[in-house]
Amino acid sequence: MSEQPVTASAPPAPGYLRRLGVWDASMIVVGGVIGSGIFRVPAAVAKQTGSGAEQLVAWAIGGVIALIGALSYAELGARRPNAGGGYVYLREAFGLIVAFVYGWNLLVVNHSGAIAAVSTVFVEYFGAALGVKIANPAPWAVGTIVFLTGINWFGIRAGSWLQNVLTVLKLLALALLIAVGLAFGGAPAPATPPPPLQPLTFIGALMPVLFSYGGWYYVNDIAGEIRDPRRNLPRALVLGMLLVATCYVLANAAYLAVLGHAGLAASAAPAADAMRQIFGEPGARLIALGIAISTLGFVNISLAAAARVFQVMASDGVFFRFAATLHPRWHSPNVALLMLAAWACVLALTGTFEQLLNYSTVGDWIGIAAVIATLFWYRRRCADDAAAPAFRVPLYPLLPIFFLVVVAWVVATTVWENPHDAGMGVLITLVGIPIYWYWTRRRRTTDTRG
Template sequence: MPAPQPAHYLRRLGTWDAAMIVIGGVIGAGIFRTPAAVAKSTSSGMEVIILWTLGGLLTLAGVLCYAELGARRPQAGGTYVYLREAFGQLPAFLFGWTMALINYPGSVAAVATTFADYATRAIGLPHEWVKPVAVAAIAFIVAVNLFGIRAGAWVQNIFTVLKLGAVAMLIAVGLYLARGHLGVAFAEDPTHDVPASMLIGALLPAMFAYGGFHYLNDLAGEVRDPQRTLPRALGLGMASVVVCYVLVNIAYMAGLGHAGLAASTAPAADLMRRVFGESGATIIAVGIACSTFGYCSIAIAGGARVLQVMSADGMFFRPIARIDAKTGAPQIALLALGAWAIALILSGSFEALVDYTTVGEWLSHAFGIATIFWYRRKLKDEPSPYLVPGYPWVPLIFTTVVLCVIVATAITQPQNAGMSLLIIAIGVPVFFLWRKRLGKKA
């Protein structure tokens, strides 16, 4: 009698599902808040639009690179797999240590709390309900994903469409307020005379708002016809995000003006309030709640796959490597990641973790995309169904700009950058101790 085959991931995601994952992984709460930070560091609406466009183009360059990597290695785990194959187990472990164990659950805890904050305000619950609602949201998302990627994608698609509806509403309201004098959106702001040298600082929050495009690669093992679907979905999804972000910022400045946007702590609510009053602020609160809920769903699904692949490599607890034969879901990894995120919510320690690991996340993007050079050199005889256009300049420009952004972050936020690097460094002795525990040679 032949031995039973081990359970594996099931390829159930089509192009539409994959594109929704890209859009949902990028659009969270950032576009509803971050534009104010960009406006504070600029002198005109035109500069704001240029920065958001530039950030989008740079991110598209990164997405093109991830499209080639995903087409070459259409496996669950994404960046972890690329780093392991190109640079070895230690860099891959440091990625997993920083992202799957700290950044993913930390960001899920933070965004779930944001969801609960907006949701409770929208339905009139007291602030004391925020933590219970956030915990319930994570528990619900984990429970749905236990039934497999199709169930998770069904929920994700609904909330991605709802968040796109919220974005479309902001654009429509901003253009309505402009009513024929759209030039105000690009005008100079005499209250903000910012030197050109500070524009790199204004690019930072825009770049971070574009983060999250890598989640689809974490789920590549469940994409149908991945060599064709991954490049299409990544390109379509990210191009849609760039268009949405630029139009939303035009709407903000058309409705609030550059000075009004720079002074706002909640620009989306302020914009909606100008037309619909407090009911408008409530409507957009519901939209932001949908947006953040959708992000949590993607982050939990993607993070669980990285944990599962790490465990299958012996780099984490072996039971977490189990994939359910019926659903094709890494159920123990999902439960572990969800439980850790809930623990962070209850402890209130997630905000520092997210701040501390942001530099690590962008370092992983830089080194992940740098693996393209290894693949092109070492596997030049291995055909790839998709090749990033403009090689080697596209990956080189993206990697260089990301490293410059990291340096700028270290200068402007030395504590957060230092803690991020410290967390990565702590992973080195943990790696060797874990290898020793398994009786392996480092």
């Protein structure tokens, strides 16, 4: 009997490694939410509120609404603690085409546009901190994206370490703003009593507040790299959102203490104006540095999270196949990361990200709603799931339904106020359908040839 040739089996493809604890994941939640919004948006909210008390209540209500959304994502992450987050839940609950359209929006406008936009904001504020007016921030924004891409190339530990440092620094900047604002604020008391509450105007003030609270879902995209994710992911979401809400309410209290409600409404840059009033120009430069650090952290986590979504899409055959690979040593989605960064750099250089972000608002909120709607599917279809989640949304189904009603209001308001941008957003979403057909046809052809 002749000997059979011995063939060596191919080494297993590298997968994601669970290296992040509760602290790391919590810093990702905080870093994904706190960008530049809290340093600028309170002025817009003050314009639509009648008093400082209304201002604080608006930010507290926004925090509660965002926490409800995060609780739904916490159960979803505990049920399916895999890389890809919302894309994975939508694929399993509603099918691949719905998941692809969700990922398509993230790739073309949402995450890529946010990376380009916020990296540009970073350059502008970093220049302000140095006392330098940067005439053309686009090349510097590209350099920022390339630098952060290089960090994340070396895996989740490298990206997480940088994220932890940046998030702690941004929290220190907020703590400084809050402490000096509350300690040294000298805004005069209002001469006349505040006007009565205007419900419709107050509800309108919640819109920018809710936008400032967005971003908690980034941590679900990297759930495949969190240790004991069924317990640690919900803990990180709850802890992170409570920390964000506390910081946001206290920061608004500090603005009101220094500038007063009328001064806050009239300010174009409330954080800089508050610090300038207390410490002069050095104070304004110091808070500009804090804002720059905050935005840099946001760009970092956006790159890390989005790249993992696109890597999972590539694994499903609805994105470039070569983007499905992970680095053999660092276990990072290096190819998907490079492709995402390249597209974000194009948007930064051309300046088209601003309009794209306006177009993406409706699609973004509808995507969040669709992801939370998968929770009802999981509860109904997976009641006897062997991998039962360690966390369940309290007061189910009331809290998820309430959040979906809020999203419906946000979408309706956006469509009413900006029908052109909303229509363009819908058009971009619909373009994803023939793109999906192309990818699935290409996948079937490739599988047949294989």
